[in-house]
Amino acid sequence: MNLEKNLATLKYTPDNVSHLKPNNEDCKTCKHRPCENVCPAGVYEWLEDEQKLLVKYENCLECGACRIVCEKKSLEWAYPKGTKGVMFKKG
Amino acid sequence: MNKNIHQNKTDVIVVGAGPAGISAAVTIARAGYEVILIERGTFAGSKNVFGGAIYTQAIKEIFPDFETSAPLERKLIEHKFAILGEDDSTIVSYRKNHEQAVSYSVIRGKFDRWMAEEAKKEGVILVEETVVRELLIENEKVIGVKTELEDYYADIVILADGVNSLLAKQIGLREDIEPKDVAVSVKEVIKLDKEIINDRFLINDNEGCVYQLFGGSMLGKLGLGFIYTNKDSISIGLGITLDELTEKKIKPYELLNQIKSHPTIAPLIKDGEVIEYSAHLIPEGGYKKIPTLSGAGVMIVGDAAMLVNNMHWEGTNLAMISGKLAGETAIVALSKKDTDEDSLARYQEAIEKSFIMKDLYAYRNLMDIIHDKKEVFLDIYLKKINAFFEMFTSVNGIPKRELYRKFIFNFLKERSLKGLLSDGWAILRLIWSILVK
Numbered sequence: 001m002n003l004e005k006n007l008a009t010l011k012y013t014p015d016n017v018s019h020l021k022p023n024n025e026d027c028k029t030c031k032h033r034p035c036e037n038v039c040p041a042g043v044y045e046w047l048e049d050e051q052k053l054l055v056k057y058e059n060c061l062e063c064g065a066c067r068i069v070c071e072k073k074s075l076e077w078a079y080p081k082g083t084k085g086v087m088f089k090k091g
Numbered sequence: 092m093n094k095n096i097h098q099n100k101t102d103v104i105v106v107g108a109g110p111a112g113i114s115a116a117v118t119i120a121r122a123g124y125e126v127i128l129i130e131r132g133t134f135a136g137s138k139n140v141f142g143g144a145i146y147t148q149a150i151k152e153i154f155p156d157f158e159t160s161a162p163l164e165r166k167l168i169e170h171k172f173a174i175l176g177e178d179d180s181t182i183v184s185y186r187k188n189h190e191q192a193v194s195y196s197v198i199r200g201k202f203d204r205w206m207a208e209e210a211k212k213e214g215v216i217l218v219e220e221t222v223v224r225e226l227l228i229e230n231e232k233v234i235g236v237k238t239e240l241e242d243y244y245a246d247i248v249i250l251a252d253g254v255n256s257l258l259a260k261q262i263g264l265r266e267d268i269e270p271k272d273v274a275v276s277v278k279e280v281i282k283l284d285k286e287i288i289n290d291r292f293l294i295n296d297n298e299g300c301v302y303q304l305f306g307g308s309m310l311g312k313l314g315l316g317f318i319y320t321n322k323d324s325i326s327i328g329l330g331i332t333l334d335e336l337t338e339k340k341i342k343p344y345e346l347l348n349q350i351k352s353h354p355t356i357a358p359l360i361k362d363g364e365v366i367e368y369s370a371h372l373i374p375e376g377g378y379k380k381i382p383t384l385s386g387a388g389v390m391i392v393g394d395a396a397m398l399v400n401n402m403h404w405e406g407t408n409l410a411m412i413s414g415k416l417a418g419e420t421a422i423v424a425l426s427k428k429d430t431d432e433d434s435l436a437r438y439q440e441a442i443e444k445s446f447i448m449k450d451l452y453a454y455r456n457l458m459d460i461i462h463d464k465k466e467v468f469l470d471i472y473l474k475k476i477n478a479f480f481e482m483f484t485s486v487n488g489i490p491k492r493e494l495y496r497k498f499i500f501n502f503l504k505e506r507s508l509k510g511l512l513s514d515g516w517a518i519l520r521l522i523w524s525i526l527v528k
Contacts, residue, residue, distance in 0.1 A: 003344055006279065006368035034270075034337040040277045040344055040370035061370040062138060064255040065275045068268050068372075069333050078257075081239060082131055082220035090280045090324075090367040091140045091199030 003042050007059050014058035015084040020066070021076035027053040034069040061086055101125045101216075103421055104236055104245040106223045106258060108135035110145075111393025111410035112251030113206045113215075114153045118418025120214040124425055127243060128207070128215050129236065131222040136203030140278065140371035141407065143319030143326050144194040144301065145202065149408035152415055154209055158192075162201040164321040165299025166192040169292075173355060175307030176477035180355040188298065196299045196319045196326070198280075226258050226389070232431070233262065233388035246430045247421050248389050251414065254372045256395035264391060265382040270333035271462065272376030274314065277343045278328030279351075281363035285323045291359050292320050303404070304329070304356070308349030311470030312339065313461065316350050317404075318359065325360055327351065330373050343370070373406070374399045378455035384442060385435040390417040398447055402454050409447050416441040453525045460517050467514055471506055 020043065027033065028051055035044040035053075041061045045054040062085055067077035079085070105116045108130035116128040132138040144167060150157050169186040211217050227235040227242060235244035236258075250258050254273070259265035285296065292300040304316030314331030329347055336343060350356055374380070374397040381397050384390060392398075393410035400409060420438035424430045442448050461468060482498050506514070 002365075006344070006365060009365055009367050010369075032337065034333075037340055037342055038275055038333050038336045040275055040342075042342075042344075063275060063370045063372050065273075065333055065370075065372060067255070068273060069270050069337055073267075078224075079131055079222050082222050083133070085138075087133055087137045088140055088367065088369050089137075089200045090326075091136055091203075091369060 007041060010061075011087045011089070012058060013084050013087070015080050018055055018057040019078045019080045019085070020055050020057045020060060022053050022055060022070075023072065023074040023076075024051075024053055026072035026074040030071055032071060034071065035066040035075065038065040038069050040065070098244075099235075099241060100244040101127050102245060102425055103127070103247045103249060104129060104243055105249045105251055106236060107131075107251035107253055107393075107395070108207050108217065108219075109139050109203060109251060109253065109393060109410065110206070110407045111395070111414040112249070113203070113210050114411040114414030115249045115251060115390075115392055115418040115421070116215045116414075117153060117210040117213050118415050119421050119425075120210065122422040124422065126215050127245070128210065128217050129221050129223055129238065129243075130207070130217065130219045133220055134200075134204050135207035135217070135219070136200045139199045139203055140276070140369040141199060142276070142278070142317045142328060142404065143196045143321075144404070144407075145197050146194050146405065146408040147192050149411045153411055154206065161205050162197065164196040164198060165294075165297055167194045167196060167299040167301055167319075168294065169298075169300040171300065171302045172305070173302055174305045174473050174476050175310075175350075175353055175355060176474055177310075178354055179477045179481060180353075181476050181480050182355075196301075196321050198321060223252065223258065225261055228262070231387060233386065246388065246425060247435070249414075249417050249421065250389065250391045250395050251393050251410075252395050254374050254394040254397075256391065259382060259391050259395055262386060262389065264384075264386060264389075265395075268374075268376070268380075270337060272332075272374070272380050272458075274330035274332045274373045274375050275336070275343050275370060276328055276330035276373050277347050277370045278326055278368070279347065279365045280321070280367040280369075281325045281327060281360050282323065282366045283325055283360070283363045288320050288323070288325065294320065297322075304350060306469065306473040307353050307356075308346040309469070310473060311466050312346075313465050313469065314346065316347075318356075324366065325363060327356075327360060330375075332375060373401070375401050375458060377401065377458055378448075378451040381448075381451065384439045385420075385432070387432040387435070388430050390420065390435055390438050392417045398442075398451070400450050400454065402457055403450075405450075412445060412447060413442060416445065456521055456524045460521050464514060464517055467506065467510070472514075475502060475505075 102124040302318035316329035398409040
């Protein structure tokens with residue numbers, strides 16, 4: 001898959017802070033980490049060595065799938081600030 | 092309410108400049124009330140994604156002359172229903188070039204922006220690049236919105252903030268969505284020359300074609316694919332429920348890649364360049380998941396109200412009509428100076444009387460039955476349709492009677508008589524609930 005190539009088609013204005021805030025303590029004990037699967041932009045990646053959920057929020061397409069599947073219901077999810085985030089020209 | 096109590100006070104605030112929000116806002120502005128339409132994107136449409144089609148009848152109710160000036164891609168004249176096997180396919184196609192278009196493909200980045208500009212001409216105040224973070228409540232009534240910068244107050248707030256509607260959730264009108272009641276859709280817009288599109292889809296300039304894709308990489312899964320022709324691009328994508336992705340540990344873009352390389356689909360998009368990738372959620376819960384549509388000082392429209400008819404791929408039209416009905420309710424409420432719960436409950440009644448609720452009600456059991464039977468309806472039967480045509484078109488020296496018998500024998504081996512009866516009964520129940528009660 002050319003996910004990276006696909007994401008490169010988009011215009012992003014990333015914020016310097018993430019609008020996606022998982023509770024990493026919950027992530028450690030999360031069984032399936034469905035956020036990794038459902039995210040259409042591959043934003044989430046579990047780093048086993050560091051026991052940390054990497055959040056590449058600057059690639060987010062703002063769909064909201066991760067919030068809905070979060071098993072622990074502890075992902076703090078908000079839209080990026082008004083001037084930030086992804087811009088679709090076609091949609 | 093006394094207008095002097097708060098600064099930044101207006102008659103109506105609409106949150107979200109998509110089809111639902113714009114329709115509500117322009118309806119109210121036309122009656123002479125002040126409306127502020129708040130959009131979080133840089134322009135209306137810049138955060139909006141869909142498959143591809145808008146519906147003439149619904150748009151005409153809001154913008155009667157849209158066909159003369161709206162940025163339309165192609166008038167859709169052909170619907171192809173393609174059942175994709177692993178490496179084969181059966182396609183049923185309906186084509187008619189109606190004088191009055193039923194639907195058009197559009198680019199939302201252009202079309203929503205056009206609608207918002209039209210609404211501005213009619214008095215709607217559009218505020219872009221502004222995220223509403225929460226609703227302001229006083230005495231259990233919604234009295235305004237809190238944005239990142241300042242608070243705005245209004246007699247009525249209309250929530251058109253899309254499928255995620257965190258605002259409806261804040262005030263308890265909506266419960267958390269379950270993964271089975273929502274699909275994530277991924278889509279690529281692929282650039283191709285207009286003439287190439289015309290040739291590959293057998294259409295003329297300005298004529299368009301839609302594919303609904305069953306099976307393929309989604310055999311046995313609760314997902315469907317789509318293709319829409321734009322002027323000089325193709326929109327190809329799919330939607331699949333979140334529980335499916337989670338259970339099967341698959342990624343939505345991998346499924347899209349597989350669909351794109353299916354032998355029936357690959358030639359359609361060959362040598363095209365992906366110019367935009369996008370994703371969005373689609374409400375799939377239907378009638379049973381529609382929230383309470385109004386409260387004191389507040390109404391919910393469009394995707395925020397989960398108004399999507401997934402059987403017929405209708406969404407933007409339900410959004411626009413719900414926006415219009417909410418707008419009309421607001422006008423009456425403002426004229427009576429009563430924007431309390433009972434007054435705005437007229438919106439719920441209007442939705443119930445309209446085709447929106449009647450259609451969603453008719454299909455209320457659809458998703459339950461498909462969830463129950465997806466391995467059968469979306470795998471075995473789809474494959475069997477292709478297997479039948481493979482058998483029927485085969486020329487192999489084997490007597491036809493033998494072929495037919497073998498086909499039936501294999502069918503019964505995979506789906507027992509008991510299973511078939513159960514499937515038939517499910518279909519009958521579904522048809523009964525659609526047609527009778």
